Amino acid sequence: xxxxxxxxxxxxxxxxxxxxxxxxxxxxxxxxxxxxxxxxxxxxxxxxxxxxxxxxxxxxxxxxxxxxxxxxxxxxxxxxxxxxxxxxxxxxxxxxxxxxxxxxxxxxxxxxxxxxxxxxxxxxxxxxxxxxxxxxxxxxxxxxxxxxxxxxxxxxxxxxxxxxxxxxxxxxxxxxxxxxxxxxxxxxxxxxxx
Numbered sequence: 124x125x126x127x128x129x130x131x132x133x134x135x136x137x138x139x140x141x142x143x144x145x146x147x148x149x150x151x152x153x154x155x156x157x158x159x160x161x162x163x164x165x166x167x168x169x170x171x172x173x174x175x176x177x178x179x180x181x182x183x184x185x186x187x188x189x190x191x192x193x194x195x196x197x198x199x200x201x202x203x204x205x206x207x208x209x210x211x212x213x214x215x216x217x218x219x220x221x222x223x224x225x226x227x228x229x230x231x232x233x234x235x236x237x238x239x240x241x242x243x244x245x246x247x248x249x250x251x252x253x254x255x256x257x258x259x260x261x262x263x264x265x266x267x268x269x270x271x272x273x274x275x276x277x278x279x280x281x282x283x284x285x286x287x288x289x290x291x292x293x294x295x296x297x298x299x300x301x302x303x304x305x306x307x308x309x310x311x312x313x314x315x316x317x
């Protein structure tokens with residue numbers, strides 16, 4: 124997932140890189156490649172932090188999150204709304220660092236923006252948003268140094284290393300340009316075994 128050379132925070136501990144989550148490659152009904160996380164990853168779920176429908180608007184209230192591992196599922200139907208962009212912004216508890224998992228309706232893409240974390244090799248990563256009757260489903264996994272992002276029906280996923288200075292992250296839901304109803308699930312994850 125990452126080169127063995129270069130300046131990364133884990134080098135001082137004599138390791139670099141990481142393995143990605145297992146995923147399934149399949150063909151949809153039209154013969155197009157789709158990538159999705161293995162269903163067995165649900166066994167890593169420890170407890171539900173939140174499950175419900177929320178109205179995503181500018182300035183939505185944050186959830187206090189202090190889990191080491193997190194799975195997030197966001198389902199939305201943007202039809203009939205003015206929201207041009209929406210998603211989840213994570214900021215460190217002290218508020219100085221942030222990254223965003225979002226959907227841009229105008230560009231037709233899902234994106235991960237880690238430019239707000241100075242110790243990460245920042246960037247904005249994106250993938251084309253598959254058309255699925257207007258509905259969008261994102262599923263992503265976050266631990267202390269990596270994020271794996273899947274969009275239902277997409278032929279690829281996004282994997283990135285990120286190194287926030289604090290493990291305490293606060294997610295904030297957002298929608299720009301209008302309100303949007305979305306189903307959200309936040310799951311704490313069991314520590315991996317190895």
